[in-house]
Amino acid sequence: MWTSRMYMVASPELCSALQRAPSTLSLDPVISEITSRMVDLNPRTASILRDPSGGQDGGVSLYKQSHSILTPQTLTDGSDIQLGYLGQLVNDVKDGSEVELFRFVRKKICDASNRTFFGPKNPFEKYPDLLDSFWDWESGIIPIMVGFFPRITARKAYQGLMTCAKAFAEYIEVEGYREAHYFLQNRNSLHLQHGITDTIERGKLDVSMGLAINVNASITTFWLLSNVFSRPELLSRLRYEIRKNALLGPGLLSFECLRQSCPFLNSVYRETLRLYAPMGSPRWVAADTMLADTYLVRKGTLVQTASNALHQNRELWGPDVESFKPNRFLYSINGSKTNPDGSVPEDKAHALHPATFRSFGGGKHMCPGRHFAQCEIISLSAVLLLAFDMEAIDGTDWNPPPDTKRTPISVMRPLKELKVRLQRRKEFENIKWKLEL
Numbered sequence: 001m002w003t004s005r006m007y008m009v010a011s012p013e014l015c016s017a018l019q020r021a022p023s024t025l026s027l028d029p030v031i032s033e034i035t036s037r038m039v040d041l042n043p044r045t046a047s048i049l050r051d052p053s054g055g056q057d058g059g060v061s062l063y064k065q066s067h068s069i070l071t072p073q074t075l076t077d078g079s080d081i082q083l084g085y086l087g088q089l090v091n092d093v094k095d096g097s098e099v100e101l102f103r104f105v106r107k108k109i110c111d112a113s114n115r116t117f118f119g120p121k122n123p124f125e126k127y128p129d130l131l132d133s134f135w136d137w138e139s140g141i142i143p144i145m146v147g148f149f150p151r152i153t154a155r156k157a158y159q160g161l162m163t164c165a166k167a168f169a170e171y172i173e174v175e176g177y178r179e180a181h182y183f184l185q186n187r188n189s190l191h192l193q194h195g196i197t198d199t200i201e202r203g204k205l206d207v208s209m210g211l212a213i214n215v216n217a218s219i220t221t222f223w224l225l226s227n228v229f230s231r232p233e234l235l236s237r238l239r240y241e242i243r244k245n246a247l248l249g250p251g252l253l254s255f256e257c258l259r260q261s262c263p264f265l266n267s268v269y270r271e272t273l274r275l276y277a278p279m280g281s282p283r284w285v286a287a288d289t290m291l292a293d294t295y296l297v298r299k300g301t302l303v304q305t306a307s308n309a310l311h312q313n314r315e316l317w318g319p320d321v322e323s324f325k326p327n328r329f330l331y332s333i334n335g336s337k338t339n340p341d342g343s344v345p346e347d348k349a350h351a352l353h354p355a356t357f358r359s360f361g362g363g364k365h366m367c368p369g370r371h372f373a374q375c376e377i378i379s380l381s382a383v384l385l386l387a388f389d390m391e392a393i394d395g396t397d398w399n400p401p402p403d404t405k406r407t408p409i410s411v412m413r414p415l416k417e418l419k420v421r422l423q424r425r426k427e428f429e430n431i432k433w434k435l436e437l
């Protein structure tokens with residue numbers, strides 16, 4: 001798969017055709033290959049994951065079965081629990097705290113989402129240092145995937161992986177997953193049904209799920225906050241919108257109101273994703289397939305969206321394609337092409353083709369966690385915007401350069417530290433925050 005030819009799709013119309021393409025183009029073989037490599041599954045587990053027949057004639061593959069338990073609805077069912085934890089975590093922040101913003105945000109999101117999904121017995125709670133091992137692994141995923149003998153060539157990341165896999169194996173042995181979110185309980189049963197019984201292998205599969213649950217949402221929240229707190233005018237406009245439309249009582253913030261009645265906040269969210277999350281949608285071609293009645297893509301190749309090229313296309317987005325424009329998604333959820341003077345047209349006339357925005361992929365495999373992610377990202381951002389003033393300290397700067405080398409598999413991380421001081425705002429000094437759906 002890694003050495004086969006790859007077609008890159010760089011036009012919205014063709015991305016749309018790719019999304020509608022028949023079952024001959026699928027994400028499943030790509031995910032099973034990526035998962036096998038990034039958590040270094042043993043050959044037996046990897047072959048179970050790769051087996052399109054699910055081990056029997058006319059059977060269904062493990063990945064196909066996973067789709068029925070991993071839906072936007074099942075994942076959204078965790079949102080109210082997640083919001084409860086995030087509210088508590090914000091209340092615990094001490095006035096005047098000095099933190100590195102990326103580590104601070106990712107710790108908040110990871111603590112809440114690991115609790116929400118893996119339950120109260122999750123290994124990250126039992127071993128507080130385990131999160132560092134998780135991020136060691138996450139930073140070295142690409143060397144692990146492409147390297148020969150990754151335990152030697154990507155030593156630190158590999159050690160991080162194995163420390164997490166062992167902790168999850170222990171969690172599985174004491175049946176900690178019985179208190180986990182029901183989709184993880186079902187996923188666990190599915191692994192057993194397909195004959196994956198080794199607890200270290202099952203632990204590695206839980207680590208791979210930790211990637212979806214923890215990583216992209218926390219990085220996106222960091223960029224949203226950094227871009228807003230660095231722009232005082234934008235900050236006060238957002239505070240006004242959130243306060244007026246989503247603050248239902250003292251400290252009570254409603255996600256439904258943030259989603260439905262705060263168009264400016266949602267525009268800022270999507271602009272953040274456009275700039276920092278140009279994610280790819282790779283598809284494996286199982287049989288010769290005609291795309292858009294024009295292009296023949298050959299069996300045994302990969303088709304991939306050139307999402308960075310799409311998100312950075314001047315012809316599509318306008319001359320200020322590289323800048324953060326808070327209102328770019330205000331009049332259309334798909335974004336608008338800006339006028340030559342940089343203003344956003346106040347109607348849908350310049351709205352972009354829906355397949356131009358690639359952050360959650362598209363079609364049948366569109367990210368099932370997108371609603372969950374939107375809920376946690378905009379809710380956590382909104383409460384931090386209202387509750388705190390933040391200033392960059394120790395000579396560090398807002399909006400550090402992003403690491404562009406890791407796309408399209410993950411949201412770009414910041415390349416430099418950003419240290420901030422969090423000061424509770426007088427108006428909300430003694431408020432206990434509560435986030436609800």
Ligand code: HEM
Nearest residue numbers: 212213216217220279281359360361362365366367369373
């Ligand atoms: C900002 C946050 C996130 C971004 C940018 C993101 C992006 C993506 C993208 C681009 C894909 C591939 C779609 C395609 O190929 O067309 C994907 C797949 C997936 N995402 Fe997300 N995601 C995010 C958050 C989440 C969360 C929070 C969860 C779980 C709670 C999640 C679970 C998944 C799963 C399970 C898949 C695989 C879907 C399949 O196999 O069909 N994602 N995500």
